[in-house]
Amino acid sequence: xxxxxxxxxxxxxxxxxxxxxxxxxxxxxxxxxxxxxxxxxxxxxxxxxxxxxxxxxxxxxxxxxxxxxxxxxxxxxxxxxxxxxxxxxxxxxxxxxxxxxxxxxxxxxxxxxxxxxxxxxxxxxxxxxxxxxxxx
DNA sequence: GCCAACGTTGGC
DNA sequence: GCCAACGTTGGC
Numbered sequence: 001x002x003x004x005x006x007x008x009x010x011x012x013x014x015x016x017x018x019x020x021x022x023x024x025x026x027x028x029x030x031x032x033x034x035x036x037x038x039x040x041x042x043x044x045x046x047x048x049x050x051x052x053x054x055x056x057x058x059x060x061x062x063x064x065x066x067x068x069x070x071x072x073x074x075x076x077x078x079x080x081x082x083x084x085x086x087x088x089x090x091x092x093x094x095x096x097x098x099x100x101x102x103x104x105x106x107x108x109x110x111x112x113x114x115x116x117x118x119x120x121x122x123x124x125x126x127x128x129x130x131x132x133x134x135x136x
Numbered sequence: 137g138c139c140a141a142c143g144t145t146g147g148c
Numbered sequence: 149g150c151c152a153a154c155g156t157t158g159g160c
Contacts, residue, residue, distance in 0.1 A: 008146090031144095032155070053146060097147080116145050116154060
């Protein structure tokens, strides 16, 4: 059963456009146990919302898990993992943080309840709501 | 094993 | 640029 997720990235560091240009990317550098736990739970084929933090503060695109969790090569301790993501599509309209906060159906979203979490789960209902808000 | 201090993230 | 929230680290 496929799950849905949301990952955050500062577009200045790595934007959705960068992912589309690269064709794929290794999602490493996560140094938070809760987020790492979510990375480990990802399965190939799971869909992932791509959120731009700091600049934009909006969900801009959809990506897909291409490779399940493997040791993060940038982590010397060996405690953290990375996954590989590929771009799926850019959303017709981005969905801003303000829009999500203003939507009662999304009030329980993990990313809203815990702002600093860089990788978080998205329920099927939340997923459908956000895609609809994005004009799909 | 607990708790205080510190560092980092991210929204405003 | 500031401030709040939260996770991690290190001392006891």
